[in-house]
Amino acid sequence: MSRFSLSARIKALPPYLFAELDRKKEEVRARGVDIIDLGVGDPDRPTPKFIVDRMKREAAVPANHQYPSYEGLPEFRAAAAKWCRRRFNVSLDPSSEVVALIGTKEGIAHFPLAFVNPGDVVLVPDPGYPVFHIATMFAGGKSHFMPLLRENGFLPDLDAIPRSVLAKTKILFINYPNNPTSAVADRKFFRKVLGLAEEHNLIVAHDAAYSEIYFDGNRPMSILELPGAKKRCIEFHSLSKTYNMTGWRIGFAVGNLELVAGLGKVKTNVDSGAFQAVQGAGIEAMESDDEATDSIRRTYQDRRDVLVPGLRALGLDPVFPKATFYVWIPVPKGYTSASFCAHLLEKTGIVTTPGSGFGKSGEGYVRIALTKGKGRIREALSRMRKVGF
Numbered sequence: 540m541s542r543f544s545l546s547a548r549i550k551a552l553p554p555y556l557f558a559e560l561d562r563k564k565e566e567v568r569a570r571g572v573d574i575i576d577l578g579v580g581d582p583d584r585p586t587p588k589f590i591v592d593r594m595k596r597e598a599a600v601p602a603n604h605q606y607p608s609y610e611g612l613p614e615f616r617a618a619a620a621k622w623c624r625r626r627f628n629v630s631l632d633p634s635s636e637v638v639a640l641i642g643t644k645e646g647i648a649h650f651p652l653a654f655v656n657p658g659d660v661v662l663v664p665d666p667g668y669p670v671f672h673i674a675t676m677f678a679g680g681k682s683h684f685m686p687l688l689r690e691n692g693f694l695p696d697l698d699a700i701p702r703s704v705l706a707k708t709k710i711l712f713i714n715y716p717n718n719p720t721s722a723v724a725d726r727k728f729f730r731k732v733l734g735l736a737e738e739h740n741l742i743v744a745h746d747a748a749y750s751e752i753y754f755d756g757n758r759p760m761s762i763l764e765l766p767g768a769k770k771r772c773i774e775f776h777s778l779s780k781t782y783n784m785t786g787w788r789i790g791f792a793v794g795n796l797e798l799v800a801g802l803g804k805v806k807t808n809v810d811s812g813a814f815q816a817v818q819g820a821g822i823e824a825m826e827s828d829d830e831a832t833d834s835i836r837r838t839y840q841d842r843r844d845v846l847v848p849g850l851r852a853l854g855l856d857p858v859f860p861k862a863t864f865y866v867w868i869p870v871p872k873g874y875t876s877a878s879f880c881a882h883l884l885e886k887t888g889i890v891t892t893p894g895s896g897f898g899k900s901g902e903g904y905v906r907i908a909l910t911k912g913k914g915r916i917r918e919a920l921s922r923m924r925k926v927g928f
């Protein structure tokens with residue numbers, strides 16, 4: 540018996556679907572199997588050297604050893620605004636329309652606390668990044684899940700959301716390029732989102748963490764490119780995937796000034812902002828030419844072009860990723876997400892992520908991350924070929 544009972548909100552958390560998989564992974568590893576971990580969405584390459592070098596210099600500056608301001612250094616916010624201008628041709632006032640984040644996850648997790656009251660509905664993609672739903676729960680809101688189906692290009696069917704739900708909805712979360720499906724949204728979809736939001740007075744919160752991990756030269760857009768989007772949209776950006784900086788914890792949110800200020804209100808009361816030296820390194824990254832990110836994109840694209848044809852040769856029908864570093868794959872007949880992952884792990888030592896871990900509509904899929912080199916990807920394919928399914 541434990542002495543302290545957990546809060547209702549922690550007890551209400553969805554079961555951790557990867558616990559069984561983690562246990563199995565350790566068991567297989569203990570047997571001495573050479574594990575190929577294609578599960579985690581964490582870049583395998585180091586942060587580019589010029590960013591690390593700037594960090595070393597910034598770390599030595601005494602002013603950076605003190606508390607940062609929660610909203611971010613003016614220079615960091617200016618660099619973020621300039622980056623958005625260069626990349627999306629979107630103009631932002633750095634002092635009111637940009638807030639620095641300790642990673643996009645932090646911003647998304649805190650955002651509903653600023654705008655959701657108990658009983659309010661939040662529209663959440665399914666499958667989706669788990670933080671959208673958890674953050675909604677922590678704020679006392681209710682998630683209404685929007686299924687992302689292959690026949691709709693993994694875009695939610697906005698017309699299928701009941702009007703009674705929309706009447707109670709405060710926030711609509713979307714995430715393109717999408718984790719875990721790798722789908723990209725076009726202008727027509729974003730327009731439709733904005734139209735619906737205008738009609739029902741919704742806040743649109745767009746997670747753009749993968750905006751720079753795109754392939755074949757097709758650059759995804761920002762929802763803020765749409766006229767009028769700044770009236771009700773906030774967009775979350777991350778340096779994690781763009782510059783291989785997941786461990787540094789730095790990102791930013793941009794958009795409507797009331798939404799940015801609301802998030803800032805939560806942040807002033809919870810954290811004291813990102814380490815200023817890290818913000819300096821972030822400025823270095825955002826002000827650099829695109830060479831570092833070009834090379835990151837090329838790396839994933841090369842890996843994709845090994846993995847996807849290899850999976851097809853095995854009789855699988857993966858979604859062809861236009862962006863992100865994920866491949867979303869329907870499981871073969873006779874398997875569930877979990878049983879296919881377990882099969883691959885036990886028989887081949889390959890770690891994948893069951894789609895069911897991202898929501899009900901993720902059942903029937905597994906996600907493979909392109910976060911290992913081509914040699915390891917080829918090795919994984921050859922093991923799968925030997926074992927079959």
Ligand SMILES: *Cc1c(COP(=O)(O)O)cnc(C)c1O
Pocket residue numbers: 580641642643644645668714718746748776777778779785788789790
């Ligand atoms: C990786 C990821 C994030 C988190 O980014 P951080 O800036 O590292 O917190 C946010 N959203 C999605 C969908 C992600 O996959």
